[in-house]
Amino acid sequence: MKIEGKEYRTIWFDEENKAVKIIDQTKLPHQFIIKDLKTIKDAINAIKTMEVRGAPLIGGAAAYGIVLAIMENNDLEFIKKSSEDLIKSRPTAINLQWAVHRMNNKLSLVNPNDFLNIALNEAKEICNEDVKFCKNIGINGLKIIEEIYNKKNDTVNILTHCNAGWLATINWGTATSPIYHAHKKGIPIHVWVDETRPRNQGANLTSYELNEEQIPNTIIADNTGGILMQRGEVDICIVGTDRTLSTGDVCNKIGTYLKALAAHDNNVPFYVALPSSTIDWDIKDFKEIPIEERNPEELSHIEGKDEEGNVKKVLIYPKKSKAKNLAFDITPAKYVTGLITEKGICEASTQGLKNLFK
Numbered sequence: 600m601k602i603e604g605k606e607y608r609t610i611w612f613d614e615e616n617k618a619v620k621i622i623d624q625t626k627l628p629h630q631f632i633i634k635d636l637k638t639i640k641d642a643i644n645a646i647k648t649m650e651v652r653g654a655p656l657i658g659g660a661a662a663y664g665i666v667l668a669i670m671e672n673n674d675l676e677f678i679k680k681s682s683e684d685l686i687k688s689r690p691t692a693i694n695l696q697w698a699v700h701r702m703n704n705k706l707s708l709v710n711p712n713d714f715l716n717i718a719l720n721e722a723k724e725i726c727n728e729d730v731k732f733c734k735n736i737g738i739n740g741l742k743i744i745e746e747i748y749n750k751k752n753d754t755v756n757i758l759t760h761c762n763a764g765w766l767a768t769i770n771w772g773t774a775t776s777p778i779y780h781a782h783k784k785g786i787p788i789h790v791w792v793d794e795t796r797p798r799n800q801g802a803n804l805t806s807y808e809l810n811e812e813q814i815p816n817t818i819i820a821d822n823t824g825g826i827l828m829q830r831g832e833v834d835i836c837i838v839g840t841d842r843t844l845s846t847g848d849v850c851n852k853i854g855t856y857l858k859a860l861a862a863h864d865n866n867v868p869f870y871v872a873l874p875s876s877t878i879d880w881d882i883k884d885f886k887e888i889p890i891e892e893r894n895p896e897e898l899s900h901i902e903g904k905d906e907e908g909n910v911k912k913v914l915i916y917p918k919k920s921k922a923k924n925l926a927f928d929i930t931p932a933k934y935v936t937g938l939i940t941e942k943g944i945c946e947a948s949t950q951g952l953k954n955l956f957k
C-alpha cells in the first residue's frame with residue numbers, strides 16, 4: 600500500500616546490502632524511517648520492541664531472522680538456538696512459531712551448503728503468500744461490506760481495533776483488506792478507529808495508513824465504541840487476530856473482547872479477519888493461550904510531538920502508582936459473527952473451520 604503516494608511492503612530483502620529492510624513502526628506516525636536488520640539479534644530486537652508488529656508481519660520477520668542467522672553462522676546448533684530465541688521474542692501471535700517451524704522444516708530436507716538459498720527463498724515465499732492471502736481476505740470480506748451498502752445505500756461505518764492493517768502484515772492487512780477493496784470499488788466507507796491504549800496502534804498506525812489511502816476515518820477513545828453502537832453509528836466491526844483456535848475462540852489486542860460484547864448487545868455484526876497462518880490447530884482451551892504481559896511503562900508513559908516538532912516521552916501517571924499491562928484478550932467464539940479467511944468466510948467454530956480447511 601502507499602505512503603506519500605509510493606508503494607511499499609512492510610519488509611523486504613535488500614540483495615545489494617544483504618540486509619532485511621523494515622519500516623520502523625515505533626517511529627510512526629511522526630517519522631517514516633526504513634531500518635536495516637543485519638543480524639539475528641537485530642531481528643529479535645525488532646520483534647521485541649515492536650519495530651515490526653502484527654501477527655503476520657512478526658511471522659515474516661521471524662522467517663527473515665532465520666536467514667540472518669544463517670548468514671552469520673551456518674551451524675545447525677546456532678540456527679536451533681536462534682529459532683528458540685525468535686519464538687520466545689513475543690509469545691502470543693502464533694505466526695511467529697509457525698514461520699520458524701516452516702523455515703526449519705524446509706532446512707531439514709537440504710544440504711547445509713544450500714541453507715542460505717533455501718531459507719531466503721522460503722522467507723520470500725512466506726511473505727508473498729501472506730500478500731496473496733490478505734488480498735483474498737479482502738475479496739471475501741468485500742462481499743459483507745457490499746451487502747450492507749446495498750441495504751443501506753449510504754456510507755458504511757466500520758469499527759476496527761488496534762492495527763490489523765497493511766502495516767501489521769506484509770501488504771493489504773487483514774481487517775483493513777476488505778475496507779481497501781470496498782474503497783477501490785467506490786463504496787463510501789468511514790472507519791471508527793479505536794485508539795488502542797496503551798501503545799495506540801489504532802491512532803498511530805491504522806489512522807495513518809487509512810489517511811495515506813484517503814479513506815475517511817475518525818479516532819475514538821477505546822471506550823467510545825459502545826455508545827456509537829447504541830446510537831446505530833456502527834454497521835459492522837472487523838478486527839484482526841494474533842491466534843484463533845480451531846474452536847473459533849479469538850485472541851487479539853486487549854480490548855477486543857469488550858468491543859465484541861458491546862457488538863453482541865447491539866446486534867452489530869462482529870467479524871474477525873485472518874490468514875490460515877494465524878490458526879492454532881493444537882490448543883483447544885483458550886485459557887492455555889500465552890498472553891503477553893508487557894512493561895507497565897507503556898501505560899505510565901506516552902510519546903508525542905511537542906510544538907517545536909520534537910518527539911518526547913512523558914510520564915502521565917502518579918509516579919508511585921502501579922500499572923498492569925496485558926497485551927491481549929480472548930473473545931469467545933459465541934460473540935464472533937464469522938471468520939474472514941483467504942479461503943472464504945466461515946462460522947467461528949470447529950465445524951466452520953473444518954469446512955474451509957480440510
Ligand code: MRU
Nearest residue numbers: 652653654763767773839840852
Ligand atoms: O501488539 P501488536 O501491535 O503486535 O498487536 C497486533 C494485533 O493485535 C493485531 O490485531 C493482530 O496482530 C492482527 S494483525 C493483522
